[in-house]
Amino acid sequence: MNILIGIIITLGTLFVLLAAVGLIRMPDTYLRISVNTKAATLGIGLLLVGVALYFYDLSTTSRAFIIILFLFLTAPVGAHLIGRASYFIGNKLWDQSKMDDLQGKYQRNSHILKSEIDDTPEDNVDHEKME
Amino acid sequence: MEILLAILIGLLYAAGIYMILRRSLVKLIIGIILLGNGANLLIFLLGRITKGLPPIIPENSEVFTEAYADPVPQALILTAIVISFGLQSFAIILVKRAHKVVRTDDLDEMNATDEDS
Amino acid sequence: MMQHLIIYPLLFQLFLSIVLMFFWNKINAQKIISIGGSIIAVALSAYVFYFVWENGTQKVNAGDWDAPYGIVFVADTLAVTLVLLTALSGLAVSVFSAGSVIKDRLRFGYYPIFHFLLLGLTGAFLTGDLFNLYVWFEIIIISSFVLITIGGEKAQLEGAVKYFTLNILASIIFLTAIAVLYGLTGSLNMADLAGKVAAVENRGLVEVAAILFLVGFGTKASIFPLYFWLPASYHTPPAAVSAIFGGLLTKVGVYALIRVFTLIFVGDVFLGEILMVLAILTIFSGGVGALVQNNVRKVFSYLIICHIGYMIAGLGMFTEVAITGVIFYLIHDIMVKTNLFMVSGIIFKIKSSNSMRALGGFYANYPKLSLLIFIPLFSLVGIPPLSGFWPKISLIGEGFKTESYWTVAAIVFASFITLVIIAKLWAEVFWKDAKEIPEKPKFEYFSDLNKTKKTQFIVPIVFLSLISLYIGFGAEHIQILSARIANELMNSQQYIDTVLNNS
Amino acid sequence: MKNRFVSNILLTFVWVVLTGDFHVSNYLFGFILSYIILMVITRGSKKAKYFTIVPRLIFIILFFFWELIKANLEVAWEVMTPKLNMTPGIVKVPLTVQSDAGITLLANMITLTPGTLSLDVSNDKKVLYVHAMYIKDKDKFIAGIKNGFEKRILEILK
Amino acid sequence: MTLVEYCRIIILPVLAFSVILILVRFFKGPSIADRIVALDLLITTGIGIIGIYTITSGSSTLLDTGMILALIAFLSTVALSYYLERRSKKK
């Protein structure tokens, strides 16, 4: 049993470590958000599963479960918000990015997001890729 | 760990005072918050830190059977934290209002009430 | 129920605050509740005072947990005296507020906060627990923050930023001191600490803790060089607020110093000397500060500092007679300073200014009011037999006995400079011809007020002036009281025994 | 009405798990508590057929975890290898799901799977903008989402 | 090596090391959004550390703290994003 827990925990830790490395290595904010949200959630999820197994009682298990639930509920929303804010404040995409469909679709002041580019481009958030 | 904590507490106090000594309203608040944190940690440290059980009596037991952390400093800090929260919120708003009315962030320019009038 | 009597004043103020909050938008109801409540509070405090006077020091264990484990409220003579004085000032200012504080301010919780402040003061005087004292201090400073900023005028906010910062700083230092003391002794109960601190072998650490307390409380008491927040802010809020501040806020710092230095850190020579030096500098700074001010309220603010010096000096001498003088002065000063800031309020209401240069003509136009104001003014100076005179006998006499000549010189200097300042103020504000101050449009002048409001301005001043006169002419009673308090303070074993159930 | 009842039961369950106390009284308490909370917060009513959902829900969760692990490994590889072989970008994904809940669920699932991040939904709810690490083929990528998560979500919400 | 020892000697240091890496990003920024992301990950990792710490200390009560962290950490992100948005609107 302990070995199983050990493996699960090790995996979890590795994911967390990966997220940390990713956070450093990724070249733009969006990629960092990407890496962060999941590796950590999965990593922490595994760690907590390990903890639940270790104590193996109902109260710990339920708490671990709830933490995982909360993380899964909140992390993507947070990522969405910070990613979107990032775009507003002008964080540019990595220069090797393939495309930016968002370009020109946010209205600068109302922050209304359109599905198509319309004829008021001067009002829209529009930035080039990173130099 | 005590040595590290003592240094950190010292650093919090130092940073707090240093920030208060700057001339900016925002830094003033940050300084106060840092000082508050320092004081809380100081109570924690001087109440003697231990890695025993949290001060929660285990299930199926009426008293502690193992070593436990002193609950008193914890309760004191809890009170202090909450009080600081009240004061800090007030401070933040005070600064916002002061900035709006006095129209400066420079504390050096807020000296009219000390002048003879 | 009788055995819990001593915390009734405290519970009652809390009750009042809560009730007042439920009447949030009903200003007139608030006025009635506050004034009526304050009268009851005076009655309660007076009864508690009487009870303690007759039966000696009382205590209540909150939560029924014995000291030093629970929080204990202790009513010795000093505590009940200050509680009574708080109630008296509270009543006066409550009435004065009804007349003088404008509607908009009342609509934003003036009265509940005012009673919270009184609650804080009452609690601070009654508690026997150091951390609990900290919490009471916090309620005092947060309510004073709110009161000092209420209305949010430019000057108020500027003053408030300084008031706020320095008071918070003091609180944090106080908290640091508690941490050190708890770390050394593992106790928070002041009576318990008395014994435990005495048993600590590392006296240097005890001294450091004492200094931390000195700085923390000293800032609240506004002693040199910690007083800066006071002249920067006390003249900015409405007069009613200044009145309660001027009367009681610094005094709670003095109270805490007295309590701590007579109970926990007893008889340290080094500290006594420091206190004495600080007292001299406090007196000097306050005196010369008041001398060069033009704003009436700023003059009073600096005089607060100056006179705090008396009390600190007496504490520094640390003899029973000196402490008697300190207590007498404390009693006198609370009444007079509260009164004087109300006076500044009425002056402002009449002429829409507090500048001595701009004011004048009061004696010609308001002779009876002037004579009324004469009482607190010259009580402050300590012209015998008015109230401020008596404690000087004890303080100067002990100054010679303890050979602290510089302190005596400082006390004499303070008396003299107060005389000069008040005489100057009298000449400027009351004697000098009235100057034409351009009328402020829509300013509600005193003469525009209806009779009720005028009464609400005058009655509290008369009330406190009568008390001041009583303190002066009935000095014997006050002296007996002060002497008993000093005796209790200097022989703290009785306090300790009461709290810790030793027999 | 039904919706509320279902939420109520679900919340009761959450409560019981939360407290770890499985006595009847605790169910009752949880029920009352959640009833009160729902009463406080519910305005208007949203319709959903909860009882058909459950099996599909389980399926989608399993699918989700599978995606999660798969993509995680992919990202792990990317991070560990010295060279960055990504072809990132922001892709506009047209939406078939219309309900707020559906869109949110989809967006969150996309975000939780590594390599992709739902940046925003257009105000007319027609498109979802997704940032992805590997866009070899835009259409293929879009199709992957539409046939994967979205299809299953649509099934649940049907 | 018992599991507890394993956690203390290997897992916790590795997690701590991860935290240092995250902190590096926190410093490098370059944009404030990167710092917020770093803070977010820091807190998430903190939950992990707390989890492992419950194993090494043997007291599962500490996991309660993790619950709070998991639930409200996200609110900082919400608030900070909210701020960034409002600020960018103002420009």
Place this chain on the structure above:
Amino acid sequence: MKTIILRTASNYLLPVLLMFSIFILLRGHYLPGGGFVGGLVAAIAFVLHSFANGLKNAKALLKFHPGFLMPAGLALSFFSGLSPMLFAGDPFMTGLWYHGHVPVLGSIGSALFFDIGVYLVVVGVTLTIIFTISEAP
């Protein structure tokens, strides 16, 4: 912030957070938690809601001004502190306990009501502060 994702998520998170806050409140006497943290969590729930759906919406949800919770909570705490004086002749803040085990809550005593008062005050205070700030120009 008008985002569908946040709005929808917060609609689901709100009840969960509120329930969680009460959970934290009630277990406080036995396990970590209590009125403070519980109150903070509840307040945070509403704050989140106000971020997602706008302040007006969040206020409408509450149906009364959050400031009202402050005197209410204070009164509750005050009277639970006072109750031993009124009913048992014990000092202020003495615990009055109903002897016997009550399901879910464990022992019921004045301390519980005191803690509920704390909870209400904390919610009231936090929301008053944050709502006021959000409204301020």
Place this chain on the structure above:
Amino acid sequence: MLLAILLGFLFALLLVFAGKFFKGKFAVLSSLIPLGLFVYFLQFIPEVMAGEIMKESYNWAPSFGVNLGFTLDGLSLLFCLMITGIGFLVFVYTSAYLHHHKYLDRFYGYLSVFMAAMLGLVLSDNVISLFTFWELTSISSFFLIGFNNTQEASRKSALTALGITGLGGMFLLAGVIVLGNIAGTYSIAEMLNMAPELIKGHQYYSVAVILLFGAAFTKSAQFPFHFWLPGAMKAPTPVSTYLHSATMVKAGIYLVMRFTPVLGGEEIWNTTLIIVGGFTMLYSAIHSLFRTDLKGVLAYSTISALGILMFLIGMGTTESFTAAAVFIVVHALYKATLFLTTGIIDHQTGSRDVTKLSGLRKVLMPVGIAAIIAAISSAGIPPTIGFLGKELTYEATMHAPIIATVLLVGIIITKILLLWAGFVAGIKPFQGKLPDNLKDTKMPGPLMWVPPIVLAVLSLVFGILPFIIEGSLVKPVVAALGGESGEIHLALWHGFNTVFILSLVTITVGTILYFVIKPSAKLETSIGKLEFISPKSLMERFNIGFTYVSSFWTRVFQNGYLRNYVFIIIFFLVGMVGYTMVGSTKFNIDPAILSNISFYELVVSIIMCIAILFTVFTSSRLSAVVAMGVVGLTICLVFVFYSAPDLAMTQFSIDTLTVILFVLVLYRLPRYLKIQDHKMRIRDGILSLLFGGMIAVLALEVLSEPVNTEIGDFYAKNSYIMAHGKNVVNVILVDFRGADTMIEISVLTIAAIGVFGLLKLRLKRTDRVQ
């Protein structure tokens, strides 16, 4: 006696409410009070002559040793009679002098208070009550001098007078307290009963003497405190007459006389009095030459006379005491007369400039008679009592215990100059030709001219019949001073002796001088050139200097810069604590008590450390806020590591809320200032680090002390069993220390109300600063 004193106070109180009644015709009725009192005191003469001492005592504040104890002996009686007698005449005179004045009632009020205070002063046996009355005379004199308070000059001289006499009051306060501490009693009678060496041999004897002299010299206008008195001439003439020649200024003389038997006889006592008195008499007698204002001349001659009195008391012989006693009477009579006549001249002609007044005998004959008699008395020409006084003075000086010849020369010169002054004030305005502009001068009503006549007549009567005052006043006074009253025999004619020759010389030289030196504006200007070294101008310069120092001191400390305030406070704290810690604590940090450091703890510490530094040094506000979030998180982890889950939870929730708060207001807040002041940063940095270092060392030192967990253990033991809770921290919060929590939630509530008010309350412009 108490009633006699209270009468004046009661009358003043009555005037506050019924002043109108006394403003009109009935004003003169108020003089019945001093008259009644005068008669009352007259009836004590037989007892006093018999050597009896009347005593009365009322309890007041026995805890202080203060009672209202009154003693009536010869000295008191002399003063009482002067106070009430001259008081009566002044009251009468005033009713005409200030006829129909708007504030006549107030004037009478002040006069009554003053008279009462003066009576209290001379009757008090208890030194504290003596001090009380002393201060009351200062205050009432403040009001009297400032009676015309809308004039700036009046206010200024009132303030100066109060300043100087107030200063004296402080000396007296300190003096009587020292004396009380030396003697162990505040009662003068009891001090007299003590063995003299107990007091005179005490280490604080000279302190007490110097303090008492400080009081006496200021009140009695001795050099260098004399200058307030000429200034006080701004007051209406009745005040000058009453306070500044006859009574109040003699309070200092009274004080010295009163304490002569207690403290006198020692060298410091006698020498100081002789030197100060002697210098004063000469200095101001010379000064009187240079005045053209009649009141100015009188003021300086008054100071001179007060100097003579001090000088006489200082010699400490029976002869000198006798001379002093007589001279008090002499001076009171002639000086009051001259003031009153001067007042009449002023009142009727509108001028007091002696260079412009002459020939007034033609229009103001009765006044002239009074003035001339007074002038003769002041010159010491027989048969006035002034002659007697001068003879006694010379006699006493000739037998002075030290440097008699020098002193004699001094006193003769003084007397010559005083003769000049008396003639200038009493004769000059009436002799010569009446200028045209004064031809219409009218005689005042009898209420004004009778009082000076009465006084002048008394000067004559006492001169011719000295036995009237010999037994009733002089002997008892000398007895009260401790002299041998048996030796005294007053007679106008003492025989043709040295003293008589000296008298003749004095009169002759003085008269010649009177005809040689005429008061002139030129002379007045010439002395004006020396003004800058006069005590008055020195005092004024001191005032200016002191005000400057005050402003400077206040500006240095209260300079408006918050950061300076914080700096000073922390500097003070660091200094004090540092001094103590370096001085008296041992740096015995015990490594054994410290737990070892795990890697993850180290990492958390490093993170906290870096985050703190980042918070401090980042240039972006938002980054600082985020970094504070990191600090909060690490603190939270520390709490977790050391078994404080409740704390960790609360800390984290509150940190999150703080971030939210910040964020909500941050974009309304200013950006950081860009201020580059490296010196300041370094200074602040050093202080901050010292402060932080001090706290850290302090923490470690405390940790090395033994630990006491008694209270925590009690809580842990009873938490479940007695308080029915298992989370001890929570049980502490809601039960063991529930009172804290009750207050704490109140604090939160107040903060919320404050925030609400700060943000929602907007005062209308008109309501500002109300």
